[in-house]
Amino acid sequence: MGIHPQCLVCQIEESLDHAIFQCYRAVEVWRRAKFPMEILCHAASFLQILGRLAGSSQSRPVAVRATYTAYQIWLARNALMFGETVPPQRVVVERARLLAMEVLQATHLDGSLIARDTWGSTSARGAPRMVFFTWEPPPPSFLKVNFDGSILQGGERGGVGFVVRGPNSSVIAAGGFQPFDISVPGAELRAAWAGLRYVRRALQARDVLLEGDSVIVIGWLSQASGGVGDYHPLVRDIRSMGCDEMVVQVRYMFREANGAADWVASSVANHSGDHLWVGEAELPRALHDVLLFDFLGCIHTRYA
Ligand SMILES: [Zn+2]
Structure with a gap:
C-alpha cells in the first residue's frame, strides 16, 4: 500500500512492508513486544506465519497478538501521517496486548458465541477451529473492485460503496452514494454497478476482479444466465458491462475482508451526496485505518 510516497520518519519510499x-x-514496537524480527520482514511471510500460528490452540494467542500489534502500528502510523498525536511505542505495544487479551478471553469463554454471530446458529458446533483468510491483491494487470451495500437501521437510508485497488494493494479510487433502491440486494447490486462503471469509464480497465460479500448477489452475477438474477435489470446491466473491452471475474469474499467497501457504504449512508476519492492521499483517515484490516483478514472472528 503506497499510501504516502515517503515515510515521514525514515524519508524513504513508503510501502505496506515498510510501514x-x-x-x-x-521495528521498535515489534522488539518491545518481543516478536523475533527475522520472521517479520514482509507482509506475505507474516501472513503465512500467522496462518500457521492460528492453526494450533497453543500458538493462537501469539497470532492474535501479532495481528493486533500490526494493526496498532498501522493506526500509529496513520496518526503521524494525519498530524495527530502519535502514541509512544510502549503504548502501541500495550494497546495490542490488551486487545488481544480481550479477544482471547472472549473466545475462551464462549467460542461458539462469536461463531454464531458470523455463521448462523447451525454451523457453530464442535471445537472452534480458526480459519485464516485475507484480502488478496489482484493478479498483475488486474484491478480489483470490492463493493458493498449498507442499509441503516430503520431502513430509510442506505449506502453503496466501492473500492478499487491495484496489484500492489494500493487504493486507486473509492466512492459511493445513497441509492434510491433501499433493499439489501438492490444496494449491493448498485454498488457493484457503480464500481464497474468507474473502472470502465475513468480507468479504461480491461481485466477486473469484482469481489463482494453477499452470497446471493455474487451468485446472481456469476451465473452466465438462467436464474432468478436474470430478472433484475441491474444484473443484466452489470453482465453486459463485462463484455468485449472489459473482462470481469466475480468472486465471493468473507465480510471481514471486505471492510474497506463496507466502510465506504456505511459512511455514505450517513452523508448525502456523491463521494469519490481518487488516490490514497484523498482517502479519509478512518478508511486508511480499515485498509490494513482488509489486508490482515480478521483471524479471531471466524471459526469453522
Ligand atoms: Zn519509516
Missing part, C-alpha cells in the same frame, strides 16, 4: 515491518518506529 508495518521495516520502519524504524515499527
Whole structure:
C-alpha cells in the first residue's frame, strides 16, 4: 500500500512492508513486544506465519497478538501521517496486548458465541477451529473492485460503496452514494454497478476482479444466465458491462475482508451526496485505518 510516497520518519519510499515491518518506529514496537524480527520482514511471510500460528490452540494467542500489534502500528502510523498525536511505542505495544487479551478471553469463554454471530446458529458446533483468510491483491494487470451495500437501521437510508485497488494493494479510487433502491440486494447490486462503471469509464480497465460479500448477489452475477438474477435489470446491466473491452471475474469474499467497501457504504449512508476519492492521499483517515484490516483478514472472528 503506497499510501504516502515517503515515510515521514525514515524519508524513504513508503510501502505496506515498510510501514508495518521495516520502519524504524515499527521495528521498535515489534522488539518491545518481543516478536523475533527475522520472521517479520514482509507482509506475505507474516501472513503465512500467522496462518500457521492460528492453526494450533497453543500458538493462537501469539497470532492474535501479532495481528493486533500490526494493526496498532498501522493506526500509529496513520496518526503521524494525519498530524495527530502519535502514541509512544510502549503504548502501541500495550494497546495490542490488551486487545488481544480481550479477544482471547472472549473466545475462551464462549467460542461458539462469536461463531454464531458470523455463521448462523447451525454451523457453530464442535471445537472452534480458526480459519485464516485475507484480502488478496489482484493478479498483475488486474484491478480489483470490492463493493458493498449498507442499509441503516430503520431502513430509510442506505449506502453503496466501492473500492478499487491495484496489484500492489494500493487504493486507486473509492466512492459511493445513497441509492434510491433501499433493499439489501438492490444496494449491493448498485454498488457493484457503480464500481464497474468507474473502472470502465475513468480507468479504461480491461481485466477486473469484482469481489463482494453477499452470497446471493455474487451468485446472481456469476451465473452466465438462467436464474432468478436474470430478472433484475441491474444484473443484466452489470453482465453486459463485462463484455468485449472489459473482462470481469466475480468472486465471493468473507465480510471481514471486505471492510474497506463496507466502510465506504456505511459512511455514505450517513452523508448525502456523491463521494469519490481518487488516490490514497484523498482517502479519509478512518478508511486508511480499515485498509490494513482488509489486508490482515480478521483471524479471531471466524471459526469453522
Ligand atoms: Zn519509516
